[in-house]
Amino acid sequence: MPKPEDFLPLKPHWFHVLLSLAGEGQHGYAIMQEVLERTGGKVRLWPATLYGTLKRLMDQDLIAESDARPAAELDDSRRKYYRLTPLGRRVLGAESERLEDLVRVIHAKRGIPERRSES
Numbered sequence: 001m002p003k004p005e006d007f008l009p010l011k012p013h014w015f016h017v018l019l020s021l022a023g024e025g026q027h028g029y030a031i032m033q034e035v036l037e038r039t040g041g042k043v044r045l046w047p048a049t050l051y052g053t054l055k056r057l058m059d060q061d062l063i064a065e066s067d068a069r070p071a072a073e074l075d076d077s078r079r080k081y082y083r084l085t086p087l088g089r090r091v092l093g094a095e096s097e098r099l100e101d102l103v104r105v106i107h108a109k110r111g112i113p114e115r116r117s118e119s
Contacts (some may be wrong), residue, residue, distance in 0.1 A: 004093070010091070021084045028080065054082060062085060064078055
């Protein structure tokens with residue numbers, strides 16, 4: 001079984017898709033919209049990129065199709081919903097730690113005090 005570290009560093013679009021699925025399952029268009037909104041329009045996952053990424057993430061067992069669906073009146077039966085797998089959740093955690101460590105190094109190099117997360 002692959003270890004989360006085997007996938008690092010993640011391709012940026014892989015990271016954005018996994019992060020979009022961290023809270024709950026979503027369909028492709030919702031993932032595209034969330035990434036666009038979360039990044040202030042700096043990252044746009046065009047359909048070909050998004051659906052190719054979804055296929056590769058499924059092939060690597062990082063995401064899977066989800067059986068959970070919204071209420072019928074809020075749903076479109078043609079949509080496929082995706083969710084993180086346990087491996088996908090661990091990979092997202094490992095990549096998040098890697099990026100946090102990188103930010104700490106950048107701050108240290110630039111003499112920027114480390115920000116404390118508010119709890």
